[in-house]
Amino acid sequence: MEALFHGILMLFSLKTFFVIVACSFYGLFVGSIPGLSATLAASLLVPFTFFMDPLPALCSIVSMSAMAIFAGDIPAALIRIPGTPSSAAYTQDSFALTQQGKSQLVLGTDILFSAVGGLMGAAVLMTSAPLLANVAMKFSTFEYFWLAALGLSATVMVSAGSQAKGAIAMCLGLFLSTIGVDITLGYPRFTFGNVALLTGVSFIPAMIGVFGISEVMRNVSQRRMDFAITKVKTRGIFAGVGHLFKKYQWNMWRSGFIGIIIGILPGAGADIAAWIAYAASKRASKEKELYGKGSIEAIVDAGTANNACLAGDWVPALVFGIPGDSITAVVIGVIFMKGLRPGPMIFEQHPEIIYGVYFAFILANLLMVPFGWLAVKVSSQMLRVPKNILVPIILMFAITGAFAINNDEFDIITLGVLGIVGYFMERNDYPVAPIVLGLVLGPILEHNFMMSMIKTDWNLLLFFTRPISALLGICTVAMWLFPFLMVFLEKTKDKKNGLKKNGLA
Amino acid sequence: MGKNDYIGAGIFIALGVFIWAVSFQFPVLPGGHPGPSLFPRILGTLFIFFSLIVILEGSRKSKTPPAPPAEVDEGGNVTLIGEENYFNAVLVIILIAAFIALAPHLGFIITGGAVLFILMWKLHVKPLKSLIISAVVMCMIYSVFSKGLRVPLPHGFLWW
Numbered sequence: 001m002e003a004l005f006h007g008i009l010m011l012f013s014l015k016t017f018f019v020i021v022a023c024s025f026y027g028l029f030v031g032s033i034p035g036l037s038a039t040l041a042a043s044l045l046v047p048f049t050f051f052m053d054p055l056p057a058l059c060s061i062v063s064m065s066a067m068a069i070f071a072g073d074i075p076a077a078l079i080r081i082p083g084t085p086s087s088a089a090y091t092q093d094s095f096a097l098t099q100q101g102k103s104q105l106v107l108g109t110d111i112l113f114s115a116v117g118g119l120m121g122a123a124v125l126m127t128s129a130p131l132l133a134n135v136a137m138k139f140s141t142f143e144y145f146w147l148a149a150l151g152l153s154a155t156v157m158v159s160a161g162s163q164a165k166g167a168i169a170m171c172l173g174l175f176l177s178t179i180g181v182d183i184t185l186g187y188p189r190f191t192f193g194n195v196a197l198l199t200g201v202s203f204i205p206a207m208i209g210v211f212g213i214s215e216v217m218r219n220v221s222q223r224r225m226d227f228a229i230t231k232v233k234t235r236g237i238f239a240g241v242g243h244l245f246k247k248y249q250w251n252m253w254r255s256g257f258i259g260i261i262i263g264i265l266p267g268a269g270a271d272i273a274a275w276i277a278y279a280a281s282k283r284a285s286k287e288k289e290l291y292g293k294g295s296i297e298a299i300v301d302a303g304t305a306n307n308a309c310l311a312g313d314w315v316p317a318l319v320f321g322i323p324g325d326s327i328t329a330v331v332i333g334v335i336f337m338k339g340l341r342p343g344p345m346i347f348e349q350h351p352e353i354i355y356g357v358y359f360a361f362i363l364a365n366l367l368m369v370p371f372g373w374l375a376v377k378v379s380s381q382m383l384r385v386p387k388n389i390l391v392p393i394i395l396m397f398a399i400t401g402a403f404a405i406n407n408d409e410f411d412i413i414t415l416g417v418l419g420i421v422g423y424f425m426e427r428n429d430y431p432v433a434p435i436v437l438g439l440v441l442g443p444i445l446e447h448n449f450m451m452s453m454i455k456t457d458w459n460l461l462l463f464f465t466r467p468i469s470a471l472l473g474i475c476t477v478a479m480w481l482f483p484f485l486m487v488f489l490e491k492t493k494d495k496k497n498g499l500k501k502n503g504l505a
Numbered sequence: 506m507g508k509n510d511y512i513g514a515g516i517f518i519a520l521g522v523f524i525w526a527v528s529f530q531f532p533v534l535p536g537g538h539p540g541p542s543l544f545p546r547i548l549g550t551l552f553i554f555f556s557l558i559v560i561l562e563g564s565r566k567s568k569t570p571p572a573p574p575a576e577v578d579e580g581g582n583v584t585l586i587g588e589e590n591y592f593n594a595v596l597v598i599i600l601i602a603a604f605i606a607l608a609p610h611l612g613f614i615i616t617g618g619a620v621l622f623i624l625m626w627k628l629h630v631k632p633l634k635s636l637i638i639s640a641v642v643m644c645m646i647y648s649v650f651s652k653g654l655r656v657p658l659p660h661g662f663l664w665w
Contacts, residue, residue, distance in 0.1 A: 389638060393642055430513070
């Protein structure tokens with residue numbers, strides 16, 4: 001109880017509250033600019049969190065990400081370009097309704113259902129995380145190995161496009177994590193005599209490079225990007241939304257649940273939650289024909305799910321140290337940077353920080369209503385910020401931020417190299433988020449695997465003898481076999497169809 | 506699936522082979538068990554395996570036509586022109602390299618200001634406007650990081 005009050009007191013201290021408010025506006029700004037993602041915003045925020053206490057550092061990411069995911073809905077509705085990938089699922093519907101003169105209803109719905117979705121996620125985080133932390137206390141190296149393997153496998157499974165490319169991106173992240181002194185014998189691997197590489201690839205510059213520099217490169221290589229912006233009147237923006245709460249009450253609960261489950265699943269983020277909620281909504285809807293042509297029901301569902309997902313993403317990150325998505329990969333980096341260790345022990349050793357994070361989610365989602373209203377009010381001005389000025393400034397912040405972590409020029413080299421890698425991989429349809437997840441989970445995976453192997457005298461079967469370990473192991477192996485099974489089933493189906501066509505069956 | 510996929514897969518196969526080659530130099534654990542080399546070798550194998558799948562996928566699928574460079578909606582409200590100016594992407598890397606090389610000599614403000622000015626100018630911001638924005642932004646970043654957060658930013662001969 002004492003920790004609870006301490007956490008709330010820390011949250012409402014002037015410094016932390018100021019950080020939350022400032023980062024909320026930062027999130028609203030970045031989220032509403034098409035082409036700049038919440039992950040980029042989080043990675044650029046990290047150098048600043050380096051100089052903050054643990055709670056404000058974590059709260060800054062909570063408030064920024066909640067606002068950015070909502071703010072992505074604004075350009076989706078006004079110019080048919082999603083501000084962040086999380087709004088992509090219902091962009092067509094939002095813009096179609098705007099063209100029908102219902103932009104106020106769309107944006108009012110976006111604000112309120114995003115806030116409610118976020119609050120639902122926060123409630124589940126508050127109730128499930130401590131329970132799971134109790135279970136996680138019983139985990140040994142076997143379970144942690146399988147959890148990391150499961151998280152990485154899920155990342156590959158949900159990656160857009162070719163899963164083989166997702167797997168290559170994950171391997172690249174894992175390979176980068178092997179650079180530096182090895183954990184078993186202290187032998188320097190892949191350092192080639194470079195002292196700066198002995199401690200491994202610096203996570204923060206690598207992350208800013210993969211997400212930030214690659215986005216800068218992509219943005220500067222676009223020749224032109226013009227759009228006409230619809231102005232929105234904010235007076236009466238919430239009129240009619242109350243009726244939607246009554247009409248789509250069941251949708252809201254269902255999508256909140258989908259968002260939270262997708263969030264808890266390691267590796268899948270708000271964008272996937274929105275797509276799945278959209279698909280589920282369409283399947284269950286009585287007005288299927290409106291989907292893609294201006295369905296407010298679709299916006300209710302997907303808008304609730306993507307914000308509910310955010311808090312869900314924090315569950316595996318806080319409880320197991322396994323990121324739920326790329327933003328929580330950043331969070332784990334920040335937690336380590338603050339000298340803490342994500343996992344069940346953080347609930348015992350620093351409960352005040354955990355309570356602070358819970359209430360930061362509630363506060364951020366409550367602030368979303370007035371701040372979101374304000375963002376809609378100034379949306380036409382925000383969308384007019386020239387990108388040819390904004391992008392060079394982002395580049396300069398990325399360079400300075402990468403340098404500020406260790407005051408080392410080598411980090412800027414890491415930033416540039418990973419930026420080039422991220423840019424070329426994205427251009428060739430390789431997802432880049434698995435690189436960062438591989439980099440974060442690589443040490444957990446290798447450390448727990450080697451520890452387990454050494455203590456069992458290299459008996460692989462012992463990975464399946466403990467009940468939870470066996471369950472996680474079976475889930476992981478099933479996930480690996482799933483794509484091959486699908487190919488086999490497709491081939492069998494084709495063969496049957498071929499035989500039927502030829503009249504042989 | 507185009508030519509780039511085959512090149513990409515080739516690069517990752519080469520990386521897999523390279524990892525295997527380097528891992529032979531790593532020591533083994535007592536009892537002859539693999540130690541530091543185990544994980545890199547697994548990864549090297551996975552790079553080769555998944556790259557071969559990418560090649561296989563490429564050879565199975567027919568070549569898809571390239572995406573149209575512009576997307577214009579019915580009302581003509583949105584105009585998106587695809588990625589065309591690759592020089593600017595290369596320029597970003599050149600500017601980062603120039604920053605690393607020159608910042609210790611010219612100092613953070615001058616080098617960073619030059620980086621900002623050149624990039625803005627290349628992105629068609631008017632020279633005078635670029636100059637003013639670069640100066641203001643660099644002073645702001647310097648104040649935040651150097652004065653506010655006490656980061657020892659590189660200072661050159663002018664001590665900036």
